[in-house]
Amino acid sequence: MQLLQGALRTYAWGSRTAIAELCGRPVPSNHPEAELWLGAHPADPARLLIGDRSVSLLDAITADPAGQLGERARAGFGDRLPFLLKLLAAEEALSLQAHPSAEQAKEGFAREEAAGIPLDSPVRNYRDDSHKPELVVALTRFEVLAGFRDPHRTVELLRALDVPALDNYIGLLAGQADSSGLRALFTTWITLPPPALSALLPQILEGCVRYLSGPATERRYAREVQTVLGLGESYPGDAGVLASLLLNRVTLEPGEGLYLAAGNLHAYLHGLAVEVMANSDNVLRGGLTPKHVDVPELLRVLDFEPLTGPVRMPAALSGSPVLVYDTPAPEFSLSRIDLSDGGQSHPVSVDFELAGPRILLCTAGSVTLRSGDATLALERGDAAWIAAADPAVTAAARSATAQLFSAAVG
Missing domain, CATH: 2.60.120.10 (Jelly Rolls)
Incomplete structure (x- = not known):
């Protein structure tokens, strides 16, 4: 630790x-x-801070993979x-x-x-x-x-902008309101020749301004439209501004x-x-x-299925202040531990996941970690490395409240 x-x-x-x-x-x-x-x-x-010296975490793992990572992580990765x-x-x-x-x-x-x-x-x-x-x-x-919006809602948004130059594109998506239609429209927009893009974007931005000037009761997509205007100002002439019209605003x-x-x-x-x-x-x-954009390669990897309900709420472990963010990723798991002092320290186990290495990050207050006979104080912004070979670790608040994130192998 x-x-x-x-x-x-x-x-x-x-x-x-x-x-x-x-x-x-x-x-x-x-x-x-x-x-x-x-x-x-x-x-x-x-880097691991060990006394008055520091060691690269990568070098420490290379030197002792069994002790640092443990057999479960090594078997998988x-x-x-x-x-x-x-x-x-x-x-x-x-x-x-x-x-x-x-x-x-x-x-x-x-x-x-x-x-x-x-x-x-x-x-x-x-x-x-x-x-x-x-x-x-x-x-x-x-x-x-984040992710492509339901195409029916995107058609509704594009129509609400009332830009005649969008009519053909709206028809393209409305005629095939699914992942194939999204692929067709995104591909068309991302590959527009510069003269066509330069002609289309200003008309869309003018439509966004008109939309935000309309009655408040008719501005269902105000947040999406404001985002397009902001991106258009920061990235003039960028096809990504068009693409943002197709995505969920979260x-x-x-x-x-x-x-x-x-x-x-x-x-x-x-x-x-x-x-x-x-x-x-x-x-x-x-x-x-301004960085490299490889459109053909991007199109190879994109998933055009609409992304619904992307926000994830953590689930509490029974009888514990530990909140787990569930994902299907085998490489990682992430949990949040909300601690309170209440006048005395109440240690909480952070070994609630399967054995293996973990990184703890304090994002509020301060905590004391204990592993065997060793203790370690973390202030807000501090992090700790817990090797697989370390004894079980507990955390206790040193302030009235504290928050700790724990990243481990999934």
Whole structure:
């Protein structure tokens, strides 16, 4: 059981306040802080703090896979940590993106390796051979575009914009209001020649402005339309703005989760969240970014089935303050532990899942962890690595209330 120092990633869409404030550092930060990686991904592994030195978690696992990972994790995933835990802070929209299935990732990685495309090449799609299911849990209100909306509702939205230039596209989807119609319309929009896109987008944005100026009782899609206007301003001339019209617009309140399996087109828009995923960095982008967009490859991996009810509420373990976010992903599980002091410490077991390694992240208050004779204090923003060989771990609040997230093998 050791303190774990995350690897900070600075991207332009990140926040200068959210992660720094959570971790108790001065705000604003010098650069936009987008993600704090807590895991053993080769691109940026976290570090174990041992006395006055630090050791890469990746190196520690490589040196002692049996002790760090345990037999169950090794049997399923070999000598690598199968999950990556993150803090994610979006001040601006992330790129519109999807992730491949396990089969697609293996094939794509092998294909690009055979083609000799360097791993750090900006046109590389597959940086490893793993799929990337992911679960995000909001710490603040968290705004998301996630999965294709029911096509009947999308037809209703497009008609409400009252843009004549949309009529043919509306007819395309209305005539086949299913995944095939969504595929046809998305493919048409994402491959529009620049002159056609430049002519269509301003008309749609003008329709959005008119829509928001209408009677409040007729603005059922106000949130979706406001999002399109915001993206149109930030990414002028980007086909991803058109694609956003086809996606579910979701708001997660603190504690609510969103699970995204392979192929679901999505974009995180704004907010602070805990995210856990398979230990992969494979991203196929569809717009809202200056980075590489490989449209044919994106179309190969996208799932055009409408995504319904994407928000996930955690389920409480009986007689315990532990809340579990259920997903089908075998690489990870995520649980939240809401602790209270009540005038005295009440230890809670964090070994409620199957044996194996885990990462604990304190997101509110402060806690004391105990494993055998060893104790470890976590303040808000601190994380701990629990090796498979460590004795059973309990957590107790050191403040009136505290919150702890636990990521483990699924």
